[in-house]
Each structure stands twice: as structure tokens, then as C-alpha cells.
Amino acid sequence: KAGVTQTPRYLIKTRGQQVTLSCSPISGHRSVSWYQQTPGQGLQFLFEYFSETQRNKGNFPGRFSGRQFSNSRSEMNVSTLELGDSALYLCASSLAGGSRKLFFGSGTQLSVL
Amino acid sequence: AQTVTQSQPEMSVQEAETVTLSCTYDTSESDYYLFWYKQPPSRQMILVIRQEAYKQQNATENRFSVNFQKAAKSFSLKISDSQLGDAAMYFCARQGGSEKLVFGKGTKLTVNP
Numbered sequence: 001k002a003g004v005t006q007t008p009r010y011l012i013k014t015r016g017q018q019v020t021l022s023c024s025p026i027s028g029h030r031s032v033s034w035y036q037q038t039p040g041q042g043l044q045f046l047f048e049y050f051s052e053t054q055r056n057k058g059n060f061p062g063r064f065s066g067r068q069f070s071n072s073r074s075e076m077n078v079s080t081l082e083l084g085d086s087a088l089y090l091c092a093s094s095l096a097g098g099s100r101k102l103f104f105g106s107g108t109q110l111s112v113l
Numbered sequence: 114a115q116t117v118t119q120s121q122p123e124m125s126v127q128e129a130e131t132v133t134l135s136c137t138y139d140t141s142e143s144d145y146y147l148f149w150y151k152q153p154p155s156r157q158m159i160l161v162i163r164q165e166a167y168k169q170q171n172a173t174e175n176r177f178s179v180n181f182q183k184a185a186k187s188f189s190l191k192i193s194d195s196q197l198g199d200a201a202m203y204f205c206a207r208q209g210g211s212e213k214l215v216f217g218k219g220t221k222l223t224v225n226p
Contacts, residue, residue: 031212043204043216056211088156094212100146102214104158 002027004093004105012111018079021108025072025093031055032074033102034066037088046089049074078110086112115140117207119217126195127225133180134190134220136205146208147181147188152219153201161203164188192222200224 005024013019025032033056034046045058049068066076072093078085088109092102117138126132138147149161164172164181171179176196180189192199205217 033212033214035214035216042218043214045213045215048212050212056213058213090156090158092158092214100208100212101148101160101163102208102212103160104150106155106157109156 004091004103006089006091006105006108008108009106010109010111012113013081014113015081015083017081018077019081019110021076021078021089021091021110023074023076023091023093023105025074025091026103029093029095029103030072031094032068032072033092033094034074034076035090035092036060037090037107038086043090046076081112083112086110115207115209115215117205117215117217119203119205119220121220122218123221123223125223125225126192128195128197130195131191131193132195132222134192134203134205134222136188136190136217138186138188138205138207138215140186140207140209142209144210147179148206148208148214149177149179149188149190150204150206150216151199151201152204158204162190195224197224197226 031050033048048056052068063079068074088107090107092104094102145166147164150158162174176193202219204219206214
């Protein structure tokens with residue numbers, strides 16, 4: 001069974017641009033969560049989607065948004081990029097309601113110049 | 114804020130020896146899950162072990178075991194017979210009534226040959 005796939009692995013953008021990150025969950029998993037990882041703040045929860053609906057949201061500005069498609073694939077969008085948005089963005093999928101175990105992808109490393 | 118604290122930023126262990134990583138947490142929920150994740154240089158977060166708070170028995174997975182002290186809100190990870198491949202960042206995490214994980218800042222484990 002394929003794991004969680006995130007694309008792209010690396011991304012370089014400049015301030016003010018926007019970016020879209022993609023996440024394909026493990027087959028059968030309906031919940032997708034996103035996390036931001038930085039050296040200073042550690043791992044912080046962004047949001048969680050289940051059956052195309054956002055179920056939970058972290059404490060991030062409205063520039064951070066996401067969506068989930070009917071096949072459970074998810075995208076995360078960051079608009080008007082700031083230098084502080086440079087981070088590793090991790091996606092995780094789970095059965096949601098089953099084992100509660102989250103399985104992570106390898107992340108997208110975003111650098112904002 | 115309901116936090117997770119890992120008081121050891123770095124730890125080292127000799128190959129084949131045993132090491133214990135500490136974690137304490139704060140929660141007002143009665144039903145929750147606790148996890149240890151490993152993040153090697155590849156950046157992928159790998160689930161090491163999971164503990165359900167309502168279970169008194171400590172979880173074990175091969176060389177990995179936990180010491181769960183619910184009243185003290187403590188959840189330490191013991192790695193026995195340490196191997197070079199165990200070298201990584203280890204994150205303790207708590208999960209309450211949703212899929213959201215709250216992570217500690219992590220402990221960097223070095224395994225010396």
C-alpha cells in the first residue's frame with residue numbers, strides 16, 4: 001500500500017507570491033491534516049479535512065487555506081507569502097474514527113526569499 | 114494552553130545500550146491518545162508507539178516501550194538495545210477529541226558506535 005505522497009518535495013518562492021502544496025493520502029484514509037514545522041516554533045497544526053469538510057483549524061492567519069477533494073486528496077494554499085512562512089509542511093492521513101493513528105508524508109520544504 | 118513538554122533537547126546512547134526519553138503533558142480531557150514519533154534526516158515522521166490513556170498497561174513495540182503515568186501526566190519512551198538506525202529526532206505528541214496532534218519540541222537522539 002502506498003504511503004502519504006506530498007508534492008513537490010522542495011519549493012522556492014519570493015515574498016508576495018502564492019503557493020499550492022499537494023497531498024495524496026493512503027488509500028482508504030479519509031482524514032487529511034496539515035502541519036507546519038519550523039526550528040523556532042516546532043510542529044504546529046494547520047487544519048484537518050474529512051470528507052471534503054474542514055473539521056478543525058489551527059491558529060494561523062487567513063492566508064493559509066486548504067481544501068479536500070472527493071478522492072480525499074488535499075491541497076494547501078498560502079497566499080501573499082512572507083519570509084516567516086519558510087518551513088517544512090507535513091501532511092498526515094488517518095482513517096479517522098478508527099485507530100486514530102496518523103501517517104505522515106515526507107513533507108514539502110518551502111523557502112521564501 | 115494544553116502543552117507537551119520534552120525537557121531533553123539532546124540525548125546520546127551507546128549502541129546496544131538503553132535510553133529513556135522524557136515527556137510530560139497537560140490536558141483537561143479524560144480520553145486521549147499519546148504518541149512517540151521518530152523523524153530521521155529524511156524528514157518523514159514515523160510512528161513509533163501509541164498509548165491509549167484509558168489503558169493502564171504500558172504499550173510496547175519490539176525494542177520500544179513506554180512508561181505511562183497518567184496521574185503524573187508523564188509518558189516516557191524507552192529504547193532497548195539501541196541501534197545506529199535509531200538516531201533521529203523523537204517527538205512526543207498528544208491527541209484529544211479530534212485528529213489534531215499537539216507535539217513537543219523534540220529530542221535529538223544520537224547513537225554512538
